[in-house]
Amino acid sequence: MHLVYPAVLSALLFCTGLYGVLARRNAILILMSVELMLNAVNLNLVAFDVWLSKTAEETLHSGQALTLFTIAIAAAEIGIGLAIVLAVHRDRGTADIDRLRDTAEGHESHEGSAADGTDTDAPVTGAAAEKAEATA
Amino acid sequence: MSLAGAPQGFLSPTGVEIAFLLVGLVTFGAALVTVTTRQLVHAALWLVVALGGLAVEYLLLTAEFIAWVQVLIYVGSVVVLLLFGLMLTKAPIGRSPDADSGNRWAALTVAVAAATALIWVVVDAFRATWIDLDGPAAGSTEVTGASLFQNWVLPFEALSVLLLAALVGAIVLSRKAKTDSSSPLANSRTATESSRLITKSDEDSGSPSSGPKGRGGRSERVEANKRDDRGGPAAQEGAR
Known part of the structure; x- marks a missing residue:
């Protein structure tokens, strides 16, 4: 088999995942797109490992070992990512990452109306809470 | 060709x-x-x-x-x-x-450009x-x-430690949001209520002394935290 077929398929899958990461709004859909990108990398690793183990007689099988490690790390990543998304959803009531703008600078002017004003008045209320804490 | x-x-x-x-x-x-x-x-x-x-x-x-x-x-x-x-x-x-955000055309441009470049390089090389x-x-x-x-024994063992760390981390992340009552939303809500209370007490008493204001804010916050605690497990069970 030509090496071009798995390489091109992996490039296409990676760019599909890239589009998903950039264009999606729900955090779980973004995690799915990240999974697609990781799988594209896995396909590349396996294809190149099979090619090298036959032509260069490489017996270390580093590509397949790295694929197994990538799969395990992706499973860990999806667990941690879902825990974070669930914590954010429990706190904010949304999994929409376009509305998590607490650390953004200079976006309040044209995004304040879309974000229910929850993040625009967050610094003010935070200061008020600190004041109440200090005076108590 | x-x-x-x-x-x-x-x-x-x-x-x-x-x-x-x-x-x-x-x-x-x-x-x-x-x-x-x-x-x-x-x-x-x-x-x-x-x-x-x-x-x-x-x-x-x-x-x-x-x-x-x-x-x-x-x-x-x-x-x-x-x-x-x-x-x-x-x-x-x-x-x-609203599954797609507003920058989907920019995302499409970036993805198509990346796909073109990657496929060109890969086909040219292999x-x-x-x-x-x-x-x-x-x-x-x-x-x-x-x-x-x-x-690959040593990376394999390190991977098991990483999986254990991820397991513990996921448990800690999902437990903390349940038991810790000072979540940001509760904080902002309490803060607005306490600031509202401060202005109200200012209007009522007119005295600028800081003691009652602070105590009032504290009790209001405790109440709000209790409300949040009561709402937490109920929402949990509803989600389950």
């Missing part, structure tokens, strides 16, 4: 190549539907098709152990985790019109490279196990 110099031409594909192309088309189509559909649960289900297609591609590349690990971990657990996450975040079942799939399988369970436990 400039590919005539290759020892094996692209115009006479072998059976494995035809199977790889067909399964690859299915995989790529499923991936496209995954990132473009507006129904969130359908995206997870199309992701199953894409990951299963990739498992078949691994089988065609004679990496059978990777293929079955892919089926077990991705199709078996990761997609189930994603579906659980979709249900726990109360994702809408039907079509949700168009004459041939994978010899005959002979013993390069990724049978025996070969993979031998290489994993002869050459």
